Amino acid sequence: MIKATVYVTIKQSVLDPQGNAVQGALHSMGFNEVGKVRIGKYLELTLNTVDRNEAEARVRTMCEKLLANTVIEDYRFELEGY
Amino acid sequence: MIKATVYVTIKQSVLDPQGNAVQGALHSMGFNEVGKVRIGKYLELTLNTVDRNEAEARVRTMCEKLLANTVIEDYRFELEGY
Numbered sequence: 001m002i003k004a005t006v007y008v009t010i011k012q013s014v015l016d017p018q019g020n021a022v023q024g025a026l027h028s029m030g031f032n033e034v035g036k037v038r039i040g041k042y043l044e045l046t047l048n049t050v051d052r053n054e055a056e057a058r059v060r061t062m063c064e065k066l067l068a069n070t071v072i073e074d075y076r077f078e079l080e081g082y
Numbered sequence: 083m084i085k086a087t088v089y090v091t092i093k094q095s096v097l098d099p100q101g102n103a104v105q106g107a108l109h110s111m112g113f114n115e116v117g118k119v120r121i122g123k124y125l126e127l128t129l130n131t132v133d134r135n136e137a138e139a140r141v142r143t144m145c146e147k148l149l150a151n152t153v154i155e156d157y158r159f160e161l162e163g164y
Contacts, residue, residue: 008124029147034127035083035128038126039125040124042089044118047117049115055115
């Protein structure tokens with residue numbers, strides 16, 4: 001079994017209204033040291049496979065097809081066998 | 083300036099309907115090796131401070147008060163000075 005951890009983040013050139021809202025909320029709570037806030041997704045998947053190379057290719061396809069919108073988002077992932 | 087990376091995940095004992103929906107979608111796309119899927123949030127904050135210990139305490143307070151719902155979510159964070 002392989003555990004995949006996927007991070008999906010909004011591209012630097014794309015506005016992040018959710019991040020701006022959180023930044024505003026933090027400022028209004030007195031956390032004035034907070035500069036930029038960017039929010040992304042964090043996914044943990046367990047894969048019932050033992051072939052790490054195959055898992056890497058499959059997770060990449062999952063990201064391209066479903067998990068990330070590659071027009072506005074970047075993704076990266078880590079695999080961990082156990 | 084310190085960069086904080088915050089990971090907010092749903093507690094193991096709490097149902098994750100978003101994760102289940104993604105798991106179902108991946109299965110219907112032919113990714114039948116996918117077992118459990120858990121989805122969380124990933125936040126990057128820049129802090130205009132140089133005191134690492136203070137930053138750690140402040141980020142912990144931000145998580146407790148705003149960024150995570152500690153009833154159903156866990157959080158962890160990393161600090162990176164630059």
